Amino acid sequence: MTTDTTTQGNAPGATTPGRTVLDARGVTMRFGGLTAVRGVDLTVNSGEIVGLIGPNGAGKTTFFNCLTGLYTPTEGEVRYQGQLLPPKSFKVTAAGIARTFQNIRLFANMTVLENVLVGRHTRTKEGFWSAVLRGPGFHRAEKASRARAMELLDFVGLAAKADHLARNLPYGEQRKLEIARALASEPGLLLLDEPTAGMNPQETRATEELVFAIRDQGIAVLVIEHDMRFIFNLCDRVAVLVQGEKLVEGDSATVQGDDRVVAAYLGEPLDNDPGAAEAAEVEAAEAHAGTHAGTPADPGTPADPDPAAGQQNKETDR
Numbered sequence: 001m002t003t004d005t006t007t008q009g010n011a012p013g014a015t016t017p018g019r020t021v022l023d024a025r026g027v028t029m030r031f032g033g034l035t036a037v038r039g040v041d042l043t044v045n046s047g048e049i050v051g052l053i054g055p056n057g058a059g060k061t062t063f064f065n066c067l068t069g070l071y072t073p074t075e076g077e078v079r080y081q082g083q084l085l086p087p088k089s090f091k092v093t094a095a096g097i098a099r100t101f102q103n104i105r106l107f108a109n110m111t112v113l114e115n116v117l118v119g120r121h122t123r124t125k126e127g128f129w130s131a132v133l134r135g136p137g138f139h140r141a142e143k144a145s146r147a148r149a150m151e152l153l154d155f156v157g158l159a160a161k162a163d164h165l166a167r168n169l170p171y172g173e174q175r176k177l178e179i180a181r182a183l184a185s186e187p188g189l190l191l192l193d194e195p196t197a198g199m200n201p202q203e204t205r206a207t208e209e210l211v212f213a214i215r216d217q218g219i220a221v222l223v224i225e226h227d228m229r230f231i232f233n234l235c236d237r238v239a240v241l242v243q244g245e246k247l248v249e250g251d252s253a254t255v256q257g258d259d260r261v262v263a264a265y266l267g268e269p270l271d272n273d274p275g276a277a278e279a280a281e282v283e284a285a286e287a288h289a290g291t292h293a294g295t296p297a298d299p300g301t302p303a304d305p306d307p308a309a310g311q312q313n314k315e316t317d318r
């Protein structure tokens with residue numbers, strides 16, 4: 001993988017250091033009676049890698065979809081570099097936000113290079129007639145696009161496979177290709193939805209390096225991931241979504257040390273947990289049965305032939 005950012009300089013879409021790139025305020029998304037995202041505020045600044053974590057169904061992907069114009073939030077607004085984002089995904093890409101998907105979405109029967117070229121369409125100025133007539137302007141633009149696409153393939157370590165069909169790439173390389181295609185739109189902010197899903201530890205480590213290299217090119221990154229080691233190694237800041245709401249936000253140490261986050265992942269007991277009273281009743285009944293076991297009325301039936309086994313069962317059931 002070529003991730004030597006010292007020689008590559010900033011990406012064309014790079015943003016001004018220290019500025020707020022993404023500003024989402026009060027984002028709410030309802031599907032009928034279900035509120036998948038509720039009043040979420042989140043900012044991403046230039047030069048930052050921000051993580052978005054939360055248990056399954058917490059609303060992470062829905063929030064991404066609200067940021068990228070796939071969904072129009074029921075309430076709230078999203079600004080990119082100070083401008084309100086249009087509610088159309090191709091316009092959001094043109095504005096400077098690119099994304100990858102949880103389920104890889106490549107053109108399987110196109111080559112690796114062609115997939116990246118498709119990602120460049122928002123940056124290609126040549127219009128319809130130029131493409132049809134294939135004049136000198138078109139050829140110049142096409143050459144420049146190919147050169148940039150090859151540069152990106154080199155950056156993610158896939159230059160040698162430019163002519164391979166996307167469908168023939170191993171899974172980890174397909175994920176890299178998705179990232180190269182997203183970078184082809186020259187974004188200032190890259191959203192990654194579970195970039196290491198299905199990867200082995202070596203591939204995950206390489207993806208971590210790749211994301212650092214992308215950040216070093218001046219592109220801010222917002223990443224959803226279930227792999228906590230990956231998130232806490234990588235991110236400057238982490239926000240935790242639980243049941244559609246932002247529960248905690250802070251640096252890795254703050255989030256890791258917050259008991260509410262652990263509780264949310266383990267499944268926090270409800271207040272006045274109704275199960276607790278029931279469990280106490282069962283325990284009392286068991287204790288009562290134990291007291292009467294082995295009495296003359298029931299001489300041959302020990303209540304608990306192996307108390308240690310009983311304890312084991314309780315722990316398994318918990």
Ligand SMILES: Nc1ncnc2c1ncn2[C@@H]1O[C@H](COP(=O)(O)OP(=O)(O)OP(=O)(O)O)[C@@H](O)[C@H]1O
Nearest residue numbers: 031034035036054055056057058059060061062063
């Ligand atoms: N298009 C939709 N229509 C109706 N409900 C939806 C839709 N998309 C998501 N949901 C619901 O919204 C909630 C949040 O889902 P979402 O996929 O955003 O969660 P997530 O945090 O990304 O989960 P995971 O980590 O499993 O990918 C879930 O209850 C889901 O079933």
